[in-house]
Amino acid sequence: MRGLQAEGGVLSWRTEAAAALAPGQVRVRIHAAGINRADLLQKAGNYPPPPGATDILGLECAGEVIEVCGQTRWAVGDRVCALLAGGGMADEVVVDARHLLPVPRGMGWADAAAIPEVFTTAWLNVFELGAARPGEKVLIHAGASGVGTAAIQLCKAFGNPCWVTLGSQEKLDTCKALGAEGGVLRHEGISALQADGPFDVALDPVGANYAPEHLDLLALDGRWVMIGLMGGRKAELDLAKVLVKRLQLTGSTLRTRSADYKAELLSRMEGQLWPLFESGQLKPLVAKTYSFDQAQEAFAELARDQIVGKIVLVASEADA
Template sequence: MRGLQAEGGSLQWREQPAVELMTGQVRVAVKASGLNRADLLQKAGMYPPPPGVTPVLGLECAGEVVEISGPSRWQVGDRVCALLAGGGMADEVVVDGRHLLPVPAGLNWAEAAAIPEVFSTAWLNVFELGAAQPGEKVLIHAGASGVGTAAVQLCKALGNPCWVTLGSEEKLQACKELGATGGALRQNGIASLQSEGPFQVALDPVGATYAGDHLDLLGVDARWVLIGLMGGRDAKLDLAKMLMKRITLVGSTLRTRDADYKAGLLARMEERLWPLFAQGKLKPIVAKTFNQNQAEEAFAELAADKIVGKVILVRE
């Protein structure tokens, strides 16, 4: 079994030992794998996998069930997508059966692989930790990313007007077509969005660059959910504004959550979101696909930050 690993800043397919199934686990033959910024960071040596997790890259994949251990809702041959702490860029992956979801009807393998990480991140941080209520305004940074495009669609489907920040007019138009009300280009600064606010929830993968502006953009009792540090880690904040507005700042990562937490999250997602996929109100946004032998090109495409949606590796 081959798996894709980062070695000295480059990518290499390496033979991996076969993993014996434990009770409750499922072996999945991988058909497609989603790329995420966490993979770019791991490749650069800046985001090692959690203790005990395989060094093989990949936080999400889609494929076919080929083996099951113990009682399970799954059967051999089922089409599934998986949320992973690592290991998705491989010929096969062994996963807790609770961390699998059925592929929504009508989706191909690449589309299925574009669901688990980004929709779980968007759902968790906007609607569970961010507690967005219908009608509340949501601010989504990096709106054209995989997580961003998932969050925009969720907001539209669940009744939340949303605004995005991103890097080009083309991306802004694409987000508006998905349901965003408006947005701002990051190179022009985001203070212009103050006239559109106040916002009650902010989904923030940027960090320091936007931190000061948030205190003016967010409303009373707003929830600011920090999920990344693309704009740096050191920020200066006027704590008086934060105090008087009663703003809640939440730091959130998903990869290191325990197995039970992820299982509960995915169960709630399946109940609330899978009917929306069936109704066509949600859809994975696949920008480009590459075959497994084009992994370096796929990573370069994601790093270039020109696309809307997801980059996917597919088996030939």
């Protein structure tokens, strides 16, 4: 089996023996794998896999079941997409059967591979941890990212007006076409959103750079869910505003959650979201696809931060 790893910031393919299956696991032949900012961090040595997880890159993939062990809902030949702690950028992956979801009807491999990580992240942090209720306003940072474009679509589907922050007018126009009410460019400062608030939920992959402004932008009983630190890890806050507004700050990472937690989360998502994927109301936004052998170019493209949506690696034999 061939898999993509990173050593010293350099990507390379390595061949290793295929993993054996334990009861409740499934082997999937991978046809496509999404690339996420977490993969860039791992490549740079800043986001190691959790204990026991493979160091092969890739937190999501789509492919065909080729082997099962024990009692599961899956059979050989099923088309599935997978949420992973690692291992998605490879010929095949062994995964907990509960961490697979069916490829929505009529969807190709590239689109299916762009669902698991970003839609799970957006759903968990806006609607479960953030507890967004219909009509509440949501603030989405990095709105043109994979997670951001997923969150915009979810907000539109569940009746939550949302605003975004991002880096260019072109990206803002695309996000508004997806359903965002409006937004601001990073260089304008997020305090420019004051007139559009207050916001009930903030989805924040930025951290320190935006932290003080959140205290002014959030509503009474607002929920601020932090999922990343792209803008730094240290900030000075006026805690009196946190107290008076009864604000909640929640730190959230998905990769290190327990297998049971992920299984239950994915089950809830399938019930809530899969009918919307199959009706076309939700659709992963794939900006570009590359072959697996073009992984270096694909990672460089994501690092340039010019795209809207996801970059996906597609196996040469896949029907896309």
